[in-house]
Structures are given as structure tokens and as C-alpha cells.
Amino acid sequence: MTQSTRSKNCAPxxxxxxxxxAALVASCAxxxxxxxxxxxxxxxxxxxxSAIVEGSPEAFGVLRVVNEVSRDQLVExxxxxxxxxxxxxxxxxxxDGLWVSEDDNRFETLAxxxxxxxxxxxxxxxxxxxxxxxxxxxxxxxxCTERTGGAQIEFRIAQRHSFRVWISDEDxxxxxxxxAGQGIQRVPMFLQVLPNPDCDAQYNFHVDPVNVRWADVxxxxxxxxxxxxxxxxxxxxxxxxxxxxxxxEVLWVARAPS
Numbered sequence: 001m002t003q004s005t006r007s008k009n010c011a012p013x014x015x016x017x018x019x020x021x022a023a024l025v026a027s028c029a030x031x032x033x034x035x036x037x038x039x040x041x042x043x044x045x046x047x048x049x050s051a052i053v054e055g056s057p058e059a060f061g062v063l064r065v066v067n068e069v070s071r072d073q074l075v076e077x078x079x080x081x082x083x084x085x086x087x088x089x090x091x092x093x094x095x096d097g098l099w100v101s102e103d104d105n106r107f108e109t110l111a112x113x114x115x116x117x118x119x120x121x122x123x124x125x126x127x128x129x130x131x132x133x134x135x136x137x138x139x140x141x142x143x144c145t146e147r148t149g150g151a152q153i154e155f156r157i158a159q160r161h162s163f164r165v166w167i168s169d170e171d172x173x174x175x176x177x178x179x180a181g182q183g184i185q186r187v188p189m190f191l192q193v194l195p196n197p198d199c200d201a202q203y204n205f206h207v208d209p210v211n212v213r214w215a216d217v218x219x220x221x222x223x224x225x226x227x228x229x230x231x232x233x234x235x236x237x238x239x240x241x242x243x244x245x246x247x248x249e250v251l252w253v254a255r256a257p258s
Contacts, residue, residue: 153165
């Protein structure tokens with residue numbers, strides 16, 4: 001993925017996905033209301049004014065907003081200036097100027113967002129407030145915090161189910177950290193389902209923390225929502241064996257001490 005340069009150079013909006021009227025608005029046009037200066041930063045020594053750091057639930061929430069919310073929503077609901085929303089749209093649309101398409105340049109870090117012209121403390125505060133109000137920021141539960149040598153990973157399954165697991169396989173954790181908060185669906189292969197709850201008390205099963213891997217495709221037999229697995233646990237234990245939710249997105253990863 002192409003990262004933005006640190007220089008916040010002003011550029012005209014070029015996006016075929018925008019309406020003809022919106023495409024005529026240059027990103028250097030003056031907008032009414034609060035907005036940042038062209039080169040203002042919201043990160044200082046890796047932290048925001050509110051002490052939010054990379055990898056935190058708040059950071060993941062803000063990145064979800066700038067990756068998932070439409071340009072019009074950024075203006076009308078988040079409260080960003082037209083100029084700022086255009087710059088965010090241009091970055092994430094990629095070379096073809098279309099959002100959503102195969103070459104989209106998703107924001108992966110706060111630093112990448114901070115590199116976009118006209119995105120500074122004012123814009124970040126609005127994005128954070130929107131993320132918190134609309135449920136994009138997901139608190140990390142305290143369960144299993146006493147463990148060491150692994151990580152808690154929370155998934156969203158089929159857009160509406162949360163599923164939290166304890167994993168000790170390092171390669172799996174590293175890939176989960178790469179995917180966290182990006183809205184990218186990749187199939188986690190939990191190769192052994194075990195009875196009884198673990199870090200996620202809402203289900204009557206957990207997964208082997210070592211016998212795991214990632215895949216791009218998997219058989220339909222092991223797919224399902226976690227509540228379906230929970231309701232049909234005997235079938236999973238006796239016949240299916242593993243769990244491979246196709247529609248899984250990593251929400252956050254919380255590493256425990258080594």
C-alpha cells in the first residue's frame with residue numbers, strides 16, 4: 001500500500017467518484033467553519049493532545065471512520081470542512097480516483113492520516129467524537145488480562161457478532177495486528193474447537209490458542225456465526241472440528257506480557 005508523504009501539499013480534487021459539481025471544488029477552496037491549517041499535525045511524539053496512541057481502541061475507531069464513512073458523511077455528520085473531506089477522499093480512493101475499488105489506499109495508521117493536508121487537531125477531535133458516538137470505538141474487556149505469552153483478539157463476524165479469542169501463535173498474532181481496524185475480511189482458521197467459555201463468556205466454547213492459521217478461502221463446513229456454533233456445539237466437537245468464519249474482521253489485538 002502506498003503511504004502518503006509527510007509533506008502536506010495542497011492539490012486539486014481529482015475523483016471520478018464525486019459528482020460533477022463536487023469535482024469542481026478545489027481542495028484549496030476556503031470552507032466555512034472550523035478547520036485546520038494545511039500543515040497542522042495532530043500527533044506529537046506519537047500521541048494526540050488527548051494521549052491517544054497508535055493501536056489503541058480510539059485509534060482503530062478513527063481509522064475505521066476515515067476508511068468506511070462516505071465523503072458526504074464526513075462533511076455533514078462528522079463536521080469536517082469540504083476541503084478536508086476531499087483530501088481524505090483523494091487519499092483513500094487511490095490512483096483510479098474511485099472509492100470503493102481494487103486500488104483503494106486505506107489508512108493504516110494515525111501517522112498516515114496525519115500526513116494528509118488540512119487534517120490536524122480540529123479534524124481529529126471531530127473524527128474521534130464521531131467514532132465514539134457511533135460505536136466505532138470498541139472497549140477492550142478485562143477478561144484474561146492476567147495471562148502472559150499471547151494476545152486477546154476480538155473479531156466482528158457477519159457485521160454484527162463479536163467474538164474474542166486468546167491466541168499464543170506469534171505468526172497469527174502478527175497478521176491479526178496488520179488487519180486490526182482495517183475492515184479487511186480474511187479467514188481465521190481455528191483448527192480445534194474446545195468446550196466451555198474462555199475469554200469470551202457469551203459463548204460456550206473457545207478455540208485452541210496454538211492450532212491456528214490464516215487463509216484466504218476455506219470450506220463452508222466450518223463457517224458460521226459464533227452463536228450458531230454455540231447452539232450446535234456437539235456437532236462442531238464431534239464432526240466439524242474447527243471453526244473458520246468467512247466474514248471475520250479483526251477489531252483489535254491486545255498483547256499480554258511475554
